[in-house]
Amino acid sequence: MAATSVAGATPRRRRRLSLLTRRDKLFLGLALGIPAFAHIFLVWIPTLASVALSFTSWNGIGGIENIEFVGIQNYQNLPSYPPFWPALTHNLIWLAVFLFIATPIGIFFAVLLDKDIRGTRFYQSALYLPVVLSLAIIGFIWELMYAPERGFINNVLGTTEQGNLIDWLGNRNINLWAVLVAASWRHIGYIMILYLAGLKSVDPALKEAAAIDGASERQAFFRVVFPVLRPINIVVLVITIIESLRAFDIVYVINRGLNGLELLSVLITNNIVGEASRIGFGSAIAVVLLVISLGPILLYLSRAMRNEPT
Amino acid sequence: MAELDQVRSVSRRTVLKGLAGTAGLVTVPAIIAACGPGAATTAPSAAAPTTGGESAAPSAAGELTFGSNYSDETPKNAMQAVVDAFTAESGVAVKVNTVDHGTFQDQISSYLQGTPDDTFTWFAGFRMKFFAGQGLATDISDVWANVGSNYSEAFKTASTGDDGKQYFIPFYNYPWVVIYRKSVFTEKGYTIPTTIAEFTALGDKMKTDGLVPMAFGDSDGWPAMGTFDIINMRINGYDYHVGLMAGTEKWSDARTKAVFEQWRTLIPYLQEGALGRTWQDAAQSLLNNDAGMYFLGTFAGEQATDPAVHDDLDFFPFPVFGTQYDSELGIDAPIDGFMVSKAPANPEAAKAFMTFLSTGAAQNIFLESSPNNVAAANDADPSAYTPFQQKMAEIIGNSQKIAQFLDRDTRPDFAGPNGMQGFLQTFLNDPDQDLDAYLGTIQSFWDSLG
Numbered sequence: 001m002a003a004t005s006v007a008g009a010t011p012r013r014r015r016r017l018s019l020l021t022r023r024d025k026l027f028l029g030l031a032l033g034i035p036a037f038a039h040i041f042l043v044w045i046p047t048l049a050s051v052a053l054s055f056t057s058w059n060g061i062g063g064i065e066n067i068e069f070v071g072i073q074n075y076q077n078l079p080s081y082p083p084f085w086p087a088l089t090h091n092l093i094w095l096a097v098f099l100f101i102a103t104p105i106g107i108f109f110a111v112l113l114d115k116d117i118r119g120t121r122f123y124q125s126a127l128y129l130p131v132v133l134s135l136a137i138i139g140f141i142w143e144l145m146y147a148p149e150r151g152f153i154n155n156v157l158g159t160t161e162q163g164n165l166i167d168w169l170g171n172r173n174i175n176l177w178a179v180l181v182a183a184s185w186r187h188i189g190y191i192m193i194l195y196l197a198g199l200k201s202v203d204p205a206l207k208e209a210a211a212i213d214g215a216s217e218r219q220a221f222f223r224v225v226f227p228v229l230r231p232i233n234i235v236v237l238v239i240t241i242i243e244s245l246r247a248f249d250i251v252y253v254i255n256r257g258l259n260g261l262e263l264l265s266v267l268i269t270n271n272i273v274g275e276a277s278r279i280g281f282g283s284a285i286a287v288v289l290l291v292i293s294l295g296p297i298l299l300y301l302s303r304a305m306r307n308e309p310t
Numbered sequence: 311m312a313e314l315d316q317v318r319s320v321s322r323r324t325v326l327k328g329l330a331g332t333a334g335l336v337t338v339p340a341i342i343a344a345c346g347p348g349a350a351t352t353a354p355s356a357a358a359p360t361t362g363g364e365s366a367a368p369s370a371a372g373e374l375t376f377g378s379n380y381s382d383e384t385p386k387n388a389m390q391a392v393v394d395a396f397t398a399e400s401g402v403a404v405k406v407n408t409v410d411h412g413t414f415q416d417q418i419s420s421y422l423q424g425t426p427d428d429t430f431t432w433f434a435g436f437r438m439k440f441f442a443g444q445g446l447a448t449d450i451s452d453v454w455a456n457v458g459s460n461y462s463e464a465f466k467t468a469s470t471g472d473d474g475k476q477y478f479i480p481f482y483n484y485p486w487v488v489i490y491r492k493s494v495f496t497e498k499g500y501t502i503p504t505t506i507a508e509f510t511a512l513g514d515k516m517k518t519d520g521l522v523p524m525a526f527g528d529s530d531g532w533p534a535m536g537t538f539d540i541i542n543m544r545i546n547g548y549d550y551h552v553g554l555m556a557g558t559e560k561w562s563d564a565r566t567k568a569v570f571e572q573w574r575t576l577i578p579y580l581q582e583g584a585l586g587r588t589w590q591d592a593a594q595s596l597l598n599n600d601a602g603m604y605f606l607g608t609f610a611g612e613q614a615t616d617p618a619v620h621d622d623l624d625f626f627p628f629p630v631f632g633t634q635y636d637s638e639l640g641i642d643a644p645i646d647g648f649m650v651s652k653a654p655a656n657p658e659a660a661k662a663f664m665t666f667l668s669t670g671a672a673q674n675i676f677l678e679s680s681p682n683n684v685a686a687a688n689d690a691d692p693s694a695y696t697p698f699q700q701k702m703a704e705i706i707g708n709s710q711k712i713a714q715f716l717d718r719d720t721r722p723d724f725a726g727p728n729g730m731q732g733f734l735q736t737f738l739n740d741p742d743q744d745l746d747a748y749l750g751t752i753q754s755f756w757d758s759l760g
Contacts, residue, residue, distance in 0.1 A: 057760070059419075059723075060419050060420070061419060061423060061444045061446070062423075062444070077758045080751075080754055080758070081728075081755070081758070082728075082732065082733070082736070082751055082755065083728050083732055146586070147586075147587075147591065148583045148586055148587050148591065149587075149591065149594075149595065149600075150591065150594075162522055162581070162582050163582070165582050165583050166583075167582070167583030167585065167586040167587075168586060169529065169585075169586040170529060170583050170584065170585030170586020170587065171583070171585070171586065172585075172739050175586070254529075255529045255530070255531070256530075256531065256727050256731075257727070258531050258727055258728075258731060258732050258735055259529075259531075259585050259732070259735040259736075259739065260739075262732075267728060270726060270727045270728045271723075271728065273416050273417070274415075274416055274419070274722065274723075274726055274727075275415065275416075275418055275419060275437065275440070275722035275726075277419060277723070278723050278759075
């Protein structure tokens, strides 16, 4: 910012820049170069390689000479690939449920817990506990809950007999929702703790001022606290989107992402790992997921960059 | 796959004869050598060696690595006992590298391309041929030249790659059968059904007795393949089944459609909610007497941890449909065994190990603690078998045509989770759907694999 004061004096400014010592330049070079190298090597090259592989056919055996270029054939096969459309739909449902149900509930819990109600530590721990568990473990836990004859839920409901059995994880009409309950169970705790941390940082004077001005609790939250927490809101939004798009473990544990639990991430894995992989085809699905992810990422970046100089 | 042919019928029956004749050790290989019509390649001559594995390996020593997918406690210990016996006999120290079997299968491709162990566990049939064809396994025809007489022709065929060389040593196999509890059948006065009409009549009777006729669980995707295989082999015959697996017959064929139409009529006898139930839970329904029967591999017996309950288990072949293929009694009886990786550090020891594993003695050591399989070698001692194992050997012996299992008989990317596993679940989810559209989807998926 100081540069603006000498904006007219170009020669002098140049000389000032050159005042950087050799060590400074070396330091700057390394400080920028290492992350840039890691980023290009670990993010951009694999991404571009995936895109390149999506135009090929390769069973994963042998070297590069066995990779056969097939043009857009993989993409042409995608729409007729039976699990593709279900997987895409399920990813979008997953995103919608997280965005409009799980995340608001998490925020709601955070607001409640911020009130220092009695036993707030206990509730915090209880709600946060699932976040400590990996989604794979959560898959196991809920598999036991939902099991047809031996499961907790069916035994409580008394629906373990042939004829009235509820097949929570096998019935395609309900299993995605059953799994979403399990995934939300974890997601709510995650969002709750993030938001609670944000709420703790809000200056209490703001809320007091709002109360003195006659705002109700609801108005104080939506008109004052929520806008103040804008940075946290963006983090929560981004995390929600990432969590929805990368959902994988829980369905993979339950039934390897089959029978109504198809997700793009599972299709990618099922095509790429395994005995005879279809690496090209799997990469094509990965590219579709990449394009979907780019939407929210670009949206976020453009907003974040535009509001940078504040 | 098309070459799995009638030859096995003769040799399989001979195995049975060998089992019936108590001291079959010497006689069996001799009979096989005499009866095997197409055995020109092996031709161990009428003067068959006394027992198949003559410890042919010359001067093997040093160290050997062995990648094992026997990761569950019991089979892991049994495999260790086999390895110890080999070490005691040959002086070769074997380093066993045990990997969880699901992981092992998922990573097999990168495992074999990286730095694999000298020897590893694998499956016969297409799954073996695939990796042999990619040059990821060592040709062990020379071992087979020595031990070949200890196997029936069917086993040899299942161990032979597309190039006509052998890449696999069969260890044991197990049949897919209808399992039931003897006590329940005796108590209710049920008789073993041999035709599909008797079978459904029995199912109706079980329903009135408050039993689920057939336990069923397909949340893992593959158990339903067994049902497809058996109905297809029963009504269309083994050759059609094998052709379908190899892609020479079409999924959109009317004969394939007939399989699903037949399956549809059996749905009312199957346990509800199969898509959300694991095979283990389905087996529990049988063991708890909630279900009367269960069509699965005999490994379902693993779920009967109480020996008394295991002794109460019995089984029979899937009933016939009154077609021209009834006499084939085709069956899925997958073979598990061993292969040598492409560049073993110690090829001599690896081949000596293969030779050892091909002996009945080695197989008997393993089967002692694995009562749900039967040995592959002719010189395995049948007197060590439990009645359960004897019955398995008998049923396999009675079958003239033996398939491996859908996911071992066809290309893995077709059989995998987003292929047939998913397709069969789609059928079970709505058995009344338009079968032409359904089968068209499967056929176009096959075609897209190229």
